[in-house]
Amino acid sequence: xxxxxxxxxxxxxxxxxxxxxxxxxxxxxxxxxxxxxxxxxxxxxxxxxxxxxxxxxxxxxxxxxxxxxxxxxxxxxxxxxxxxxxxxxxxxxxxxxxxxxxxxxxxxxxxxxxxxxxxxxxxxxxxxxxxxxxxxxxxxxxxxxxxxxxxxxxxxxxxxxxxxxxxxxxxxxxxxxxxxxxxxxxxxxxxxxxxxxxxxxxxxxxxxxxxxxxxxxxxxxxxxxxxxxxxxxxxxxxxxxxxxxxxxxxxxxxxxxxxxxxxxxxxxxxxxxxxxxxxxxx
Amino acid sequence: xxxxxxxxxxxxxxxxxxxxxxxxxxxxxxxxxxxxxxxxxxxxxxxxxxxxxxxxxxxxxxxxxxxxxxxxxxxxxxxxxxxxxxxxxxxxxxxxxxxxxxxxxxxxxxxxxxxxxxxxxxxxxxxxxxxxxxxxxxxxxxxxxxxxxxxxxxxxxxxxxxxxxxxxxxxxxxxxxxxxxxxxxxxxxxxxxxxxxxxxxxxxxxxxxxxxxxxxxxxxxxxxxxxxxxxxxxxxxxxxxxxxxxxxxxxxxxxxxxxxxxxxxxxxxxxxxxxxxxxxxxxxxxxxxxxxxxxxxxxxxxxxxxxxxxxxxxxxxxxxxxxxxxxxxxxxxxxxxxxxxxxxxxxxxxxxxxxxxxxxxxxxxxxxx
Numbered sequence: 001x002x003x004x005x006x007x008x009x010x011x012x013x014x015x016x017x018x019x020x021x022x023x024x025x026x027x028x029x030x031x032x033x034x035x036x037x038x039x040x041x042x043x044x045x046x047x048x049x050x051x052x053x054x055x056x057x058x059x060x061x062x063x064x065x066x067x068x069x070x071x072x073x074x075x076x077x078x079x080x081x082x083x084x085x086x087x088x089x090x091x092x093x094x095x096x097x098x099x100x101x102x103x104x105x106x107x108x109x110x111x112x113x114x115x116x117x118x119x120x121x122x123x124x125x126x127x128x129x130x131x132x133x134x135x136x137x138x139x140x141x142x143x144x145x146x147x148x149x150x151x152x153x154x155x156x157x158x159x160x161x162x163x164x165x166x167x168x169x170x171x172x173x174x175x176x177x178x179x180x181x182x183x184x185x186x187x188x189x190x191x192x193x194x195x196x197x198x199x200x201x202x203x204x205x206x207x208x209x210x211x212x213x214x215x216x217x218x219x220x221x222x223x224x225x226x227x228x229x230x231x232x233x234x235x236x237x238x239x240x241x242x243x244x245x246x247x248x249x250x251x252x253x254x255x256x257x258x259x260x261x262x263x264x265x266x267x268x269x270x271x272x273x274x275x276x277x278x279x280x281x282x
Numbered sequence: 283x284x285x286x287x288x289x290x291x292x293x294x295x296x297x298x299x300x301x302x303x304x305x306x307x308x309x310x311x312x313x314x315x316x317x318x319x320x321x322x323x324x325x326x327x328x329x330x331x332x333x334x335x336x337x338x339x340x341x342x343x344x345x346x347x348x349x350x351x352x353x354x355x356x357x358x359x360x361x362x363x364x365x366x367x368x369x370x371x372x373x374x375x376x377x378x379x380x381x382x383x384x385x386x387x388x389x390x391x392x393x394x395x396x397x398x399x400x401x402x403x404x405x406x407x408x409x410x411x412x413x414x415x416x417x418x419x420x421x422x423x424x425x426x427x428x429x430x431x432x433x434x435x436x437x438x439x440x441x442x443x444x445x446x447x448x449x450x451x452x453x454x455x456x457x458x459x460x461x462x463x464x465x466x467x468x469x470x471x472x473x474x475x476x477x478x479x480x481x482x483x484x485x486x487x488x489x490x491x492x493x494x495x496x497x498x499x500x501x502x503x504x505x506x507x508x509x510x511x512x513x514x515x516x517x518x519x520x521x522x523x524x525x526x527x528x529x530x531x532x533x534x535x536x537x538x539x540x541x542x543x544x545x546x547x548x549x550x551x552x553x554x555x556x557x558x559x560x561x562x563x564x565x566x567x568x569x570x571x572x573x574x575x576x577x578x579x580x581x582x583x584x585x586x587x588x589x590x591x592x593x594x595x596x597x598x599x600x601x602x603x604x605x606x607x608x609x610x611x612x613x614x615x616x617x618x619x620x621x622x623x624x625x626x627x628x629x630x631x632x633x634x635x636x637x638x639x640x641x642x643x644x645x646x647x648x649x650x651x
Contacts, residue, residue, distance in 0.1 A: 080527060112529030122520035126542035139530035139538055184524070191528055 031056040037091035039072045046072050048252035059226040061236035064246030069253025070229045074197050078114035079107045115193035119200040121180035123172030130168040136191035158186035159216045178209020198228040214239050237265050245273045318344045334386035338379045342372045388611050395609030406575035410603040419610050421576040422591035432495025433502050438552050441506030449514040450536045467504035474500040475565030491580035494570030498559040506555040513547030546629045553625035557618050563589035588614045
């Protein structure tokens with residue numbers, strides 16, 4: 001099986017000049033890392049042996065045909081996989097060096113650090129725009145006193161502030177689809193996650209909204225790690241620093257190739273990757 | 283074909299509704315139905331058909347006859363269409379007949395006893411035989427509301443919690459809980475009353491409004507719990523996932539995301555439960571009995587209520603007391619109707635608000651309505 005581990009010594013990363021604790025630098029990799037992760041739904045083996053590294057403050061695009069386990073993989077990264085009754089997994093997922101599946105870890109705390117934006121916009125209908133942004137803080141019992149600042153800051157980072165600043169008390173359901181999705185992004189940002197997972201966030205949106213969200217993703221990458229599942233090749237090439245290509249041969253999905261986006265789209269090592277990114281199948 | 287438009291059309295155009303029925307046609311149809319209604323009323327006078335249900339049947343027959351007569355000049359397809367239409371709408375109308383019949387006969391028999399003081403007076407110094415301009419049903423309304431309030435306070439948290447257990451937690455006992463709640467719906471109300479008599483009434487040593495409220499709660503719980511479960515099932519899983527993905531624990535998500543989303547539905551559940559038990563008579567005869575005067579203390583002793591008022595008045599059997607029973611029935615029907623309308627109103631308004639959202643749009647849509 002072909003598994004390549006992403007090259008983390010990327011020159012772009014070095015130049016960001018992050019200052020960090022020298023102790024952890026020695027012992028662990030900063031960011032998210034998976035080590036031969038498998039996933040099952042009942043007897044069905046959905047994902048086999050994926051090892052990947054997502055360095056801090058990068059955008060990684062997960063590409064591949066439908067049913068190859070991308071969404072399953074992304075849901076493993078913040079322990080949303082376990083909500084499916086028959087689900088099982090193997091391997092380990094490390095966030096800054098510690099295994100999130102360790103029995104001592106609290107899944108709610110993991111999900112606070114690794115946020116998620118879903119394919120369908122899902123703002124809370126009973127809450128106003130403002131309450132939606134603050135929902136995570138209330139739900140997770142976080143202590144914050146500058147609520148107005150958080151609302152403005154998160155909506156600005158999600159590229160929605162200008163459009164809604166005069167109607168923060170309107171229902172979240174009154175926004176258009178694209179605005180709702182950006183509201184969901186703002187909601188995820190309010191709890192200050194270290195990693196943001198996005199499961200096809202633009203699949204239900206028009207080109208204009210898609211563009212706004214892509215700009216948002218690029219801005220987010222200055223502070224946090226973004227992992228995005230997408231079926232849109234142009235989108236992957238526009239927003240991501242790294243790409244990972246998943247495939248299935250009828251059995252479990254697996255990782256074919258992972259590399260910098262430029263290499264994946266211009267000179268991939270595997271012919272199947274080349275065929276896929278050029279639109280020859282999938 | 284190629285077109286380029288620089289700016290939107292500026293010419294004045296009146297909005298029209300080409301699909302709407304013409305006003306003249308609507309007026310003649312209305313006039314025809316009014317004439318038929320009068321004819322039907324005439325038929326009830328000269329034939330064995332009588333009362334509201336007789337009139338409704340006569341009205342249907344006249345309509346059917348008219349359709350058959352005019353259908354003769356139509357083509358085969360149109361004729362079939364016209365006949366099917368009148369049969370279907372007649373059957374729909376027929377479903378209203380029992381409902382209409384109950385309302386009309388209650389109103390006809392009970393209106394004599396209604397006077398402005400009827401809702402505010404009691405029967406403490408008025409005997410059942412007195413003129414209908416004395417006494418009233420105020421004490422019974424108060425008693426009914428007290429007991430229904432007790433039942434609601436007991437039932438609502440239990441019903442919502444069992445709904446949450448069945449839809450959110452989905453624990454190992456889901457099947458058992460659902461089975462017990464549903465079989466509780468089949469408990470005859472007199473048995474529920476007997477059970478509360480044997481427990482609450484006998485341990486307290488006296489009849490009381492509290493016992494009545496508890497008996498009503500036993501009957502109300504299945505309705506509330508069932509409706510709450512149905513309503514909670516409608517909450518999309520997306521919202522729960524969104525809550526979990528924000529680092530919320532399950533109970534927190536249920537409390538702060540799922541419940542507020544269905545606030546309107548849960549209000550409806552409570553009100554449907556109230557409407558279900560407000561007319562219960564048998565359990566109250568065994569637990570709270572009846573009084574003739576205002577009682578405000580739910581644990582002090584017997585407490586009047588509308589159903590037991592009606593029951594007592596009817597059992598007394600004199601001309602005026604039976605008339606009082608019918609007047610009490612009007613008040614009871616009005617209360618049930620009020621609760622149903624309230625349920626619809628509360629359920630409907632919140633739905634519209636979440637759909638339309640923006641305050642301005644919501645107020646204009648309410649204004650045009």
